[in-house]
Amino acid sequence: MKTLLKNKWVLITGASSGFGAAAARAFGTEGAKLLLGARRMERLKKVAAESLKSGAAAAHAHELDVTKTSNVETFIAWAKSKTRTLHVLINNAGGAHGLDTVAAGKDLDWEAMIQTNVLGVLRVTRAALPLLPHDAGASIINIGSTAGHTAYEGGAVYCAAKAGELQITRALRMELNGTGIRVGTVDPGLAETEFSLVRFKGDIERAEKVYEGIHALTAEDIAEILVWVASRPPHVNIDELLVKPVDQAAMHKIYRRKN
Numbered sequence: 001m002k003t004l005l006k007n008k009w010v011l012i013t014g015a016s017s018g019f020g021a022a023a024a025r026a027f028g029t030e031g032a033k034l035l036l037g038a039r040r041m042e043r044l045k046k047v048a049a050e051s052l053k054s055g056a057a058a059a060h061a062h063e064l065d066v067t068k069t070s071n072v073e074t075f076i077a078w079a080k081s082k083t084r085t086l087h088v089l090i091n092n093a094g095g096a097h098g099l100d101t102v103a104a105g106k107d108l109d110w111e112a113m114i115q116t117n118v119l120g121v122l123r124v125t126r127a128a129l130p131l132l133p134h135d136a137g138a139s140i141i142n143i144g145s146t147a148g149h150t151a152y153e154g155g156a157v158y159c160a161a162k163a164g165e166l167q168i169t170r171a172l173r174m175e176l177n178g179t180g181i182r183v184g185t186v187d188p189g190l191a192e193t194e195f196s197l198v199r200f201k202g203d204i205e206r207a208e209k210v211y212e213g214i215h216a217l218t219a220e221d222i223a224e225i226l227v228w229v230a231s232r233p234p235h236v237n238i239d240e241l242l243v244k245p246v247d248q249a250a251m252h253k254i255y256r257r258k259n
């Protein structure tokens with residue numbers, strides 16, 4: 001039988017935009033109770049309000065920076081003040097910084113990608129694990145990427161980081177075997193969010209070019225999948241889910257329409 005999400009506590013990192021914000025609204029539609037984290041509080045509060053409108057039984061927002069252990073611990077302490085039981089943890093906070101070759105790479109970009117996509121997932125998971133009940137259909141869902149499966153020029157560190165996320169997911173699944181806690185990764189291809197705007201440091205024109213002529217995935221496409229993964233019957237684990245736009249047959253095989 002399907003796992004019902006009504007009144008279940010769902011924690012989403014990086015909920016201020018893109019997949020995280022859409023996931024908050026989608027879990028809200030299921031009547032879940034939400035704990036939302038990101039650095040931009042104004043955006044986060046707006047998402048919490050939208051989630052309540054879409055049907056969330058509760059929606060709370062708190063500042064979170066996954067690059068800092070003390071900040072993550074403060075965030076999880078806050079989460080514990082709301083609930084002792086977390087049903088779904090979505091490790092979504094992350095992204096790419098720059099598209100430089102290794103030869104031209106910048107330390108700050110490299111560090112930001114490893115700090116968020118790799119260490120951030122580890123920090124949040126370690127802190128939140130005691131809240132996940134055993135044998136109750138609880139789920140940890142990490143957001144990976146096709147970049148974790150296939151390398152591309154200028155993507156060395158982002159690809160390494162998402163490959164790291166994939167291996168963390170696989171190791172964690174084995175570590176938690178016997179607890180009934182489900183562990184999986186959802187790995188999208190090209191999706192039109194603020195991802196490219198962040199990667200290109202606010203250069204809108206360059207960001208828009210990434211999606212030119214493609215019918216890219218939307219944040220809502222991913223949110224729908226996350227709800228589906230979390231609502232499978234408790235004995236069903238979606239290990240790894242790779243999802244790409246039809247126009248993206250492979251990392252470098254992209255069909256772009258002319259108009």
Ligand SMILES: NC(=O)c1ccc[n+]([C@@H]2O[C@H](COP(=O)([O-])OP(=O)(O)OC[C@H]3O[C@@H](n4cnc5c(N)ncnc54)[C@H](OP(=O)(O)O)[C@@H]3O)[C@@H](O)[C@H]2O)c1
Nearest residue numbers: 014016017018019039040065066093094095191193194195
């Ligand atoms: N869009 C794509 O094509 C694509 C494809 C595959 C995978 N992904 C992955 O999907 C996830 C979500 O990305 P998105 O596409 O939805 O992009 P997005 O719109 O830029 O969202 C990224 C989210 O991560 C949060 N975040 C970034 N750094 C953070 C930090 N240090 N601490 C806490 N939160 C942080 C951001 O919030 P604040 O800035 O407010 O902190 C934001 O809410 C990322 O892990 C990304 O790598 C994206």
